Amino acid sequence: KTPDHIVEAGVKALRDGHHGYTPANGILELRRAVSADIKKYRGVDVDPDLVMIVPGGKVTMFFAIKIFGEPGVEIIYPNPGFPIYESVINYTGATPIPMRLHEDKGYGFDADEVLSLINSNTRLLIINLPSNPTGGTVPRTEIEKLVHGLAEHPHVCVLSDEIYSRILYDGREHVSFLEYEQLRDRLILLDGWSKTYAMTGWRLGYGVWPESLIEIATRLSINCHSCVNAATQYAGIAALEGPQDAVDEMTDAFDERRQVIVNELNQIPGFNCPEPGGAFYTFPNISGTGYKSLDLQEVCLNKAGVALISGTSFGHLGEGYIRFSYANSTENIIEAIRRIKTCL
Template sequence: MESISSRVAQVTPSLTLSITNQAKAMKAKGEEVYGLAGGEPDLDTPDFIKDAAIKAIQEGKTKYTPAAGIPELRQAIAAKLKKENKLDYDATQVVVNSGAKHSCMNAIIAIVEEGDEVIIPAPYWVSYPEMVRLAGGIPVIVETKEENGWKLTPEEFEENMTGLTKMIIINSPGNPTGAVYTADELKALGEVALLEDIIILSDEIYEHLIYNEAKHVSIASLSKELYDLTITVGGFSKAYSMTGWRLGWIAAPQPIADAISKIQGHTTSNACTFAQYGGLAALEQKSTFVEDLRAEYDVRRQFMLARLKAIPNISVVEPEGAFYFFVNCEKLGMKSVNLCDKLLNRYRVAAVPGIAFGNDSCIRISYCTTLDVLNEGVSRFEEFCRAH
């Protein structure tokens, strides 16, 4: 339609949601589908978090809150950041949003002006480029290399900087690759950003899902100069299995936090009130849920790694974080959409085309499901690979 704005018209729908919905539709018809496309934990939200939200409803905590969130939750997030991330934020520098996706969108709107360039390493989470376009910015996609663990190098960053570069997006642990940047790697990228005062949007939503000897490092913790340039994004969806609760947050220098709060005041207002009390319980009540989730996912990760490495004509980099494998299928000689379409319709296995993440030679496989489903799904994927 001619009445649709050009910004929205150029945005492409989410392929990850499209594949997931297609698989769900097939299941609704009674077809057996092995879903390896999902981006959310399969475990239920812990009862103590549910109970806190239910209690809040029963106590009438169902009205508006300040746009930036209830003070108790903002304070609890600030305390978490100090303890776990070595980041000293005042509660006023924290803004609670309707999910980390909303946090990223608000941050981009707050910083990016018409024509500004935003550097996005590929493979990237599917929504980053579209968010930049919606803000009137220009996504500058920088392809990373499999041999570098799908991580951006300082040289690649600097080569793609121009006088229009306003922001860089760093996602560690990363979706779709599971890549985790070390402190030294982040410091090297930060030094490039400091050359031109480029704002760093650090998406750390998978921070608790890290394996082997890898450690999560918040880039804002590495120096006062980087702290002043960084918007840190986190949330409850992945570690606490709260995807549907839509609860995330940003922490940033005061002027940026105030700007994001202002944006939120004129768009969504506050995040869901009683969900915020669930988030507060997640942070304040002692529980082994996060560690149990991480341990369970590590079992699945190791199982999938061994199986995938035995399949001919594909390659994988061992993911150190999140819950995905980014599988290089270039030797199969198919574009990723065609590959995933055949895999779903002929072998009943749902995976996400790599083109959604900026790489048409790969597909993303998630291990957010049971070992039985993973076993059958990867067996069918192996059959597909051997047949092609």
């Protein structure tokens, strides 16, 4: 649940009379807090005027894809990946170009392979690290190879979805695309409060936009949702500026569950579950079971009473995989896998 001091900040904001509209890009105090947080965890200076406060993470991705997407344009996106990427690309009329995530690379991308997908029609490249649905991460060396290669393609902008940036394991570092000055004039960063502070229902996220695009994003916010509700923005300040113990405790708990679920899944005949490097998902390969992904999803739901998601829900390259979330208790995870074993 959301840490108590964040809840109290939201309640206090309501009692203090913060009931009206705010600027469309968010209150200055929150945008300054975001800039300070980026400096603290990413080591990068960001002008608060380039920060756009939005209701959740999806708004930034929708705006970015809407700005660049149109018929005749290509947008590269991770597959398997968060379903909204491909859905919104199709909505704009652009052509979605899948970027394969490799199981043998910890569900990371191959930089040379990604660069080979770019042509004169490419307008946007979407990156999500750590990733949903795989929990995949990518080492700095591979990211820097991609960044170096993008210098040859100055017409391509990058949307870096870093919503899971604080949820990493085994001493992994988060490498933010904001670190690369050569990309700053064509980089959109997506982050927010939902995952880090257990604030999914508060609907609070942010984007960091290039100077050339921030006015367009602001205009879209004005016409789309006016602003994020005021009390939530004050809660967001408390989250960033208050104690971070709850974040560390949550990540430690996820790490314990991660080890349990990987061990348990690898004991199921036909399953092969790599250890995720971040987020709170596992993405086991189930091709050894003989089931198609959607069929196994239905069997687990209807016979075992366990809800999981077919890999194909995250793109056609997810066939042969299933997504599990370990944002649940260890006891429930063990019981769920016991049930799956009995019905296969």
